[in-house]
Amino acid sequence: MNDLPDGADTFLADAGWGSARAEALTGDASFRRYWRLTRGDDSALLMHAPPPNEDIRPFVRADRWLREQGLRAPEIHAEDDASGFVLLEDFGAARMRDYLDEWPQDEADTYRGAIDALVELHKKPAGPFPDYSWAEYAREVRLFTEWYCPAQGLEVDADGYIDAWQEALLPVLRNQRAEDGGAVTVLRDYHAENIMLLGALTRQGLLDFQDALVGHKAYDVVSLLQDARRDVAPELEREMLDYYLAKAEPGAEFEADYARLGAQRNAKIVGIFTRLWKRDGKARYLDLIPRVWDLLERDLGHPSLAPVARWFDANIPRELRENGGGSFEA
Structure with a gap:
């Protein structure tokens, strides 16, 4: 793995991504950090929003509401509120x-x-x-x-x-x-x-x-x-x-x-x-x-x-x- 925070290995193993390769991505102005995971031809994104500075629950709530409305937010594959991990659909690199x-x-x-x-x-x-x-x-x-x-x-x-x-x-x-x-x-x-x-x-x-x-x-x-x-x-x-x-x-x-x-x-x-x-x-x-x-x-x-x-x-x-x-x- 590539400089993953404590607890990430267990979270990814539980989500079925324990064998994935991780590549750190550029962060933003917050405390959140991101990695692109690859597993064969599949990919996903790992977001870490560490408590107490961050809280993933508002993101998860908004994501699910947007998807319910037919808008294109990433699918959530797994989440852990306590540790601040979210495993997300990878939208690719075409920003x-x-x-x-x-x-x-x-x-x-x-x-x-x-x-x-x-x-x-x-x-x-x-x-x-x-x-x-x-x-x-x-x-x-x-x-x-x-x-x-x-x-x-x-x-x-x-x-x-x-x-x-x-x-x-x-x-x-x-x-x-x-x-x-x-x-x-x-x-x-x-x-x-x-x-x-x-x-x-x-x-x-x-x-x-x-x-x-x-x-x-x-x-x-x-x-x-x-x-x-x-x-x-x-x-x-x-x-x-x-x-x-x-x-x-x-x-x-x-x-x-x-x-x-x-x-x-x-x-x-x-x-x-x-x-x-x-x-x-x-x-x-x-x-x-x-x-x-x-x-x-x-x-x-x-x-x-x-x-x-x-x-x-x-x-x-x-x-x-x-x-x-x-x-x-x-």
Whole structure:
């Protein structure tokens, strides 16, 4: 075996994969780790989400719900809550991000396939997940003032920051609670590095949905089209947003909510990437902040973000805003 954690040998033996060869795969920003297992012509993925830092139960619950709805989440072959092991169907190596790096001419078709998967998800009743509440939105945006601002040596109006976001996001909360089907399952991290292409550009394999909530239709659309890890040209973003609007017909306020949630998500990500550097020693995430910052600035230009834009004008120095969030020093 290849550097497997304690308990993996027993788990795999019980699952019938004790003789498999294991190859470690690149991890993500969490404590989770992954291995590809091969056994003759068969393959599977081993995920280890070690307690107490991780909990596999939300992933398992979301996976089974998505599969019940006819969406393409990986089949679960075996699981062990106590040790944090899950044995999963292997979706292969055709990750959307990697595919487009090699075949950029297929970008529009591939993104249309990803939008189609969201349209299908948004036709389903909301799943058995917690609500994307104001408390959760507020917790997320506070990551910006809790981590980014101290890292830049800024003393800011933290209370005014939350007040501004509350004013901006109240319409989002109202619209996602609308009785005419406003609320949908939100995967929360739907982007090109979490989408697998299963033999065709229009067949999407879903990953990284353990944090699913019941929220607004715009959230996963903006997660896809304002990608923290991959450049999506504004022209392609507009084309795909129009494609979603034509297929889903989500309502008159959708574009304003798209901007609001784009800004909320991007402010959160700037905070998270700063935290990954300061707390976890993962400095590579700093290189992604300028892209996210540019997206945040673009969203703040929408009239629906006026309260938040005023806060940024008053609290974040212009030189930082014009320099992708500024530089970072230990």
